[in-house]
Amino acid sequence: MKTETIVILSNREIDKMRKAGQLAAQLLNHLEPMVKPGISTLEINDEAERWTQAHGAKSAPLNYKGYPKSICTSVNEVICHGIPSAKQILKEGDIINIDVTPIVDGYHGDTSKTFFVGTPSPKAKKLVEVTQECLMRGIAEVKPDARIGDIGAAIQEYAEGEGFSVVRDFVGHGVSNIFHTAPEIPHFGTRGKGKRLRPGMVFTIEPMINEGTWEVEVQSDKWTALTRDRKLSAQFEHTVVVTEDGVEILTLP
Numbered sequence: 001m002k003t004e005t006i007v008i009l010s011n012r013e014i015d016k017m018r019k020a021g022q023l024a025a026q027l028l029n030h031l032e033p034m035v036k037p038g039i040s041t042l043e044i045n046d047e048a049e050r051w052t053q054a055h056g057a058k059s060a061p062l063n064y065k066g067y068p069k070s071i072c073t074s075v076n077e078v079i080c081h082g083i084p085s086a087k088q089i090l091k092e093g094d095i096i097n098i099d100v101t102p103i104v105d106g107y108h109g110d111t112s113k114t115f116f117v118g119t120p121s122p123k124a125k126k127l128v129e130v131t132q133e134c135l136m137r138g139i140a141e142v143k144p145d146a147r148i149g150d151i152g153a154a155i156q157e158y159a160e161g162e163g164f165s166v167v168r169d170f171v172g173h174g175v176s177n178i179f180h181t182a183p184e185i186p187h188f189g190t191r192g193k194g195k196r197l198r199p200g201m202v203f204t205i206e207p208m209i210n211e212g213t214w215e216v217e218v219q220s221d222k223w224t225a226l227t228r229d230r231k232l233s234a235q236f237e238h239t240v241v242v243t244e245d246g247v248e249i250l251t252l253p
Helices: 011-033 041-052 122-140 148-161
Strands: 072-075 078-080 093-100 102-104 111-116 172-174 181-183 200-207 208-210 216-218 225-227 231-235 238-242 247-249
Touching: 011 041, 011 093, 011 111, 011 208, 041 072, 078 093, 078 200, 078 208, 078 231, 093 122, 093 231, 111 122, 111 231, 122 148, 122 200, 122 208, 122 231, 122 238, 122 247, 148 181, 148 208, 181 200
Parallel strands: none
Antiparallel strands: 072 078, 072 093, 078 225, 093 111, 172 181, 172 200, 200 238, 208 231, 216 225, 238 247
16 A cells, blocks of 8 residues: 655665665666567566665565566566566567566665667657656656646656557556555546655656557556557656756666
């Protein structure tokens, strides 16, 4: 369960979040060269776990509410929470979202990125580019006294204007020494609605944008979320902090 209270982090805590976020970004950069045809998602997972331990950190997803692996690897029509597997071999033209959350000194650095496996199709390329732009437009709305709804509205307006849909079932979230906490950050919504943003609030923005319908099916493993129409889905995620005059992205290398 998410806690209801929105916690304002101290400068000391934000510095810890910054260190965790930087390690998360470095982990994604480390894994990127592995993303090529013929590699299994389990190989990427195992290297992520090795690298994370080598840097004195822990993988937050591992055993979180029973999740069995260290990262999430969501390929093509998988929206999120794809479980790495030795049987899942990346193919030319696939897209894969890799979602990592190392814990550094008790604090979580949460980030994800969608990568191309080889050369993408034009539709996959456009979807991924639009999704990344959605994230940046959402982040651009973050400043003191803005509303949570402003973030979702900016994302939804752009995504739908480009002919794509925004997943409703999964949202961004507060993050600190707790993996998932208040506030929830929907990637759709209405400007001027929702809670006001205050300096020291830390949360993820992680839009999931679909080629077809926004509707979701969760598989029997209770984790893997697929597009209902089995069309492509892409996602990008950063952890951000509201500053006195705007926003800082904590998950930049």
